[in-house]
Amino acid sequence: MGLEFFIALRHLMSRERRALISIITVISIVGVVVGVTALIMVIAVMDGAQKDYLKRLIDFNAHLQVLQVEMGPYGPRAGEMQDYRKVLEVVEEDPEVVATSALVQRFAMLKTEGREGGRTESFRPAQVLGIDPERERKVSRMAQDPEDVQGKSLPGRGEIVLGAELAAKMGLWLGDSVRVFSGSYATTGLGISFKSSQLRVAGVFKSGVYDVDEMFSYVSIQEAQGLNSLDDVVDMIHAKVRDPYEIDAIRQRIEARLGPAYYVRTWAELNPPLFYALKLEKLGMFVITMLVVMVAALNIVATLILVTMEKTREIGILRAMGMSRRTIRRVFMLEGLLIGVVGTGLGVILGLVGCYILKYHCPFEIPEAVYGLKGLPVLVRPVTVLVICATSICVCLLAAVIPAFQASRLDIVEALRYE
Amino acid sequence: MSKAGSKDRGNGAAIRVSGVTKDYHDGERVLHVLRGADLTVQRGEIVAIVGQSGSGKSTLLHLLGALDRPTKGRIEIEGEDLAALGGPALDRLRLEKIGFVFQFHHLMPGLKAWENVAMPALVARRSDTGSKAAAIDLLESVGMGERLNHRPAKLSGGEQQRVALARALMNDPHLILADEPTGNLDEEMSRQVIDLLWNVTREHGRSLVIVTHETFIAEKADRVLRLHEGRLRPA
Ligand SMILES: Nc1ncnc2c1ncn2[C@@H]1O[C@H](COP(=O)(O)OP(=O)(O)OP(=O)(O)O)[C@@H](O)[C@H]1O
Numbered sequence: 001m002g003l004e005f006f007i008a009l010r011h012l013m014s015r016e017r018r019a020l021i022s023i024i025t026v027i028s029i030v031g032v033v034v035g036v037t038a039l040i041m042v043i044a045v046m047d048g049a050q051k052d053y054l055k056r057l058i059d060f061n062a063h064l065q066v067l068q069v070e071m072g073p074y075g076p077r078a079g080e081m082q083d084y085r086k087v088l089e090v091v092e093e094d095p096e097v098v099a100t101s102a103l104v105q106r107f108a109m110l111k112t113e114g115r116e117g118g119r120t121e122s123f124r125p126a127q128v129l130g131i132d133p134e135r136e137r138k139v140s141r142m143a144q145d146p147e148d149v150q151g152k153s154l155p156g157r158g159e160i161v162l163g164a165e166l167a168a169k170m171g172l173w174l175g176d177s178v179r180v181f182s183g184s185y186a187t188t189g190l191g192i193s194f195k196s197s198q199l200r201v202a203g204v205f206k207s208g209v210y211d212v213d214e215m216f217s218y219v220s221i222q223e224a225q226g227l228n229s230l231d232d233v234v235d236m237i238h239a240k241v242r243d244p245y246e247i248d249a250i251r252q253r254i255e256a257r258l259g260p261a262y263y264v265r266t267w268a269e270l271n272p273p274l275f276y277a278l279k280l281e282k283l284g285m286f287v288i289t290m291l292v293v294m295v296a297a298l299n300i301v302a303t304l305i306l307v308t309m310e311k312t313r314e315i316g317i318l319r320a321m322g323m324s325r326r327t328i329r330r331v332f333m334l335e336g337l338l339i340g341v342v343g344t345g346l347g348v349i350l351g352l353v354g355c356y357i358l359k360y361h362c363p364f365e366i367p368e369a370v371y372g373l374k375g376l377p378v379l380v381r382p383v384t385v386l387v388i389c390a391t392s393i394c395v396c397l398l399a400a401v402i403p404a405f406q407a408s409r410l411d412i413v414e415a416l417r418y419e
Numbered sequence: 420m421s422k423a424g425s426k427d428r429g430n431g432a433a434i435r436v437s438g439v440t441k442d443y444h445d446g447e448r449v450l451h452v453l454r455g456a457d458l459t460v461q462r463g464e465i466v467a468i469v470g471q472s473g474s475g476k477s478t479l480l481h482l483l484g485a486l487d488r489p490t491k492g493r494i495e496i497e498g499e500d501l502a503a504l505g506g507p508a509l510d511r512l513r514l515e516k517i518g519f520v521f522q523f524h525h526l527m528p529g530l531k532a533w534e535n536v537a538m539p540a541l542v543a544r545r546s547d548t549g550s551k552a553a554a555i556d557l558l559e560s561v562g563m564g565e566r567l568n569h570r571p572a573k574l575s576g577g578e579q580q581r582v583a584l585a586r587a588l589m590n591d592p593h594l595i596l597a598d599e600p601t602g603n604l605d606e607e608m609s610r611q612v613i614d615l616l617w618n619v620t621r622e623h624g625r626s627l628v629i630v631t632h633e634t635f636i637a638e639k640a641d642r643v644l645r646l647h648e649g650r651l652r653p654a
């Protein structure tokens with residue numbers, strides 16, 4: 001390989017008067033560097049964001065939900081759960097389950113009155129969850145982390161805890177009161193009247209997940225039952241498990257024990273659009289950065305074809321001397337490999353340095369609402385870096401195939417004549 | 420294997436060409452450059468080929484050097500039929516048995532004189548240090564010991580041609596093919612290069628086919644053939 005290496009290096013670092021090739025070599029190396037750097041940084045940020053977001057989401061929600069299945073006019077639907085105490089017992093028996101709670105979850109409309117010189121009247125839909133505060137705090141992170149909560153984290157009688165975005169949009173703050181209309185109604189002489197109660201805002205929480213902060217609020221379970229004219233029934237059971245990534249096996253066990261009258265959902269199912277969006281976004285970014293690498297590869301093809309043209313006579317001389325087509329091919333493949341290895345190596349170094357800077361000395365502020373995250377989360381996975389390196393070097397090698405064959409198939413006599 | 424073959428039927432012939440034709444297609448027109456050339460060169464023989472410009476001398480030499488294939492006819496080098504050899508075998512033949520000196524030296528511009536000379540040995544995968552030493556010896560023997568590290572552009576025409584000659588000798592070929600090696604040299608320089616060529620050919624019992632215009636060169640050869648209308652005849 002020594003000779004091939006020698007010739008390849010000379011082709012790429014031509015010292016002749018027309019140093020065009022050297023410049024083009026540098027350009028094609030820079031192309032690879034840019035591609036690899038971009039890939040490493042973009043994927044590190046996406047991975048970091050995803051991991052961070054997932055962690056918040058998984059911990060914020062319950063890992064598992066159990067619903068009652070009842071037959072509705074259009075097929076099975078979620079119904080009210082009468083014997084929830086028995087279901088709680090069954091779920092708690094699973095060795096992986098660490099905590100459970102029962103809750104009521106209903107849609108409601110929140111209404112505030114306008115105030116003189118202050119906020120205007122507003123009316124917004126929200127999920128109102130009726131919880132057993134003592135039990136729920138063990139199941140979800142909701143209201144657990146004192147940093148994220150203003151005021152009380154767990155609502156008592158006559159109180160409500162609002163998501164931060166919801167509170168902000170309605171202009172509500174601790175101590176304010178809000179009227180909550182449920183879907184339960186009575187027909188009176190004047191028409192339909194929805195049931196409602198006036199509640200005091202006792203807490204405002206921030207989960208870090210924008211959708212949750214905008215849509216959710218909590219009341220005590222008794223409050224929710226009263227508001228919705230319910231007896232001692234709940235809408236679902238929440239459970240927390242030891243390892244959320246083992247959820248599928250746990251779900252199967254519990255489903256088997258509860259029988260067909262109950263339906264078990266996992267955290268992953270609860271947020272499919274979100275997962276899909278995250279995945280799609282990552283795929284999109286990957287495709288875009290792959291395009292950068294493709295451009296770099298085209299650059300290499302162009303460079304090597306130019307080398308082939310520029311060195312046609314030299315290739316003719318070498319062939320006339322008795323150099324084989326295989327050796328010529330190897331020379332050009334080696335040129336692709338050299339560009340690839342140098343470009344990828346520099347790209348990895350730059351990419352890692354870039355990741356370090358983003359993580360520890362982030363030069364710009366990220367508006368929190370974008371990812372619901374503070375700063376830029378960066379996660380460099382060695383496997384990802386290896387895959388990027390391997391892909392990039394393979395692409396560079398592939399890019400060299402056409403020029404290599406072109407060079408090796410030159411007619412010797414024609415090549416010697418070439419000016 | 421090839422050596423045994425050459426002993427059996429070669430009768431010492433370095434080259435045996437019979438009925439070789441070469442056509443070039445130029446669009447619709449077909450150019451019959453060679454029209455049945457015959458030639459036998461014995462081992463140790465020096466044959467000069469003369470002919471008008473465009474008569475096909477270089478074409479013939481390229482065929483002899485296995486740089487190109489004939490349209491028809493048979494070419495044997497040391498008893499081996501070139502038509503029977505595949506690409507890699509032809510590569511090896513060129514590498515090991517043939518030293519080619521081109522009409523326009525064809526040195527590699529980016530390489531120093533000694534690197535140019537050493538290249539055939541490197542292509543043959545001989546060791547770097549051995550190749551360098553051999554290249555320097557060869558350059559000294561052609562009187563270029565003082566110009567080892569010059570690049571071709573810094574050498575005079577005669578010097579370039581001497582480097583090219585040293586390169587042709589690098590793998591110790593049995594057969595030297597020289598295409599007007601003194602084409603663009605003055606007479607004094609021509610004589611120097613030619614004397615050298617004769618010496619290295621005679622010294623090792625090599626064979627030489629030399630294409631030339633110059634009568635003084637032709638006179639020195641064992642035989643002179645004229646290429647005319649695609650055929651070779653004694654001149
Ligand atoms: N690749 C080619 N395609 C078409 N015609 C060609 C090709 N190569 C050579 N010829 C033609 O073949 C003829 C012989 O060319 P060749 O180079 O062998 O001549 P020559 O005898 O060496 O001439 P000179 O003495 O000028 O070197 C010329 O007419 C040339 O134009």
Ligand SMILES: [Mg+2]
Nearest residue numbers: 476477478522
């Ligand atoms: Mg010629």
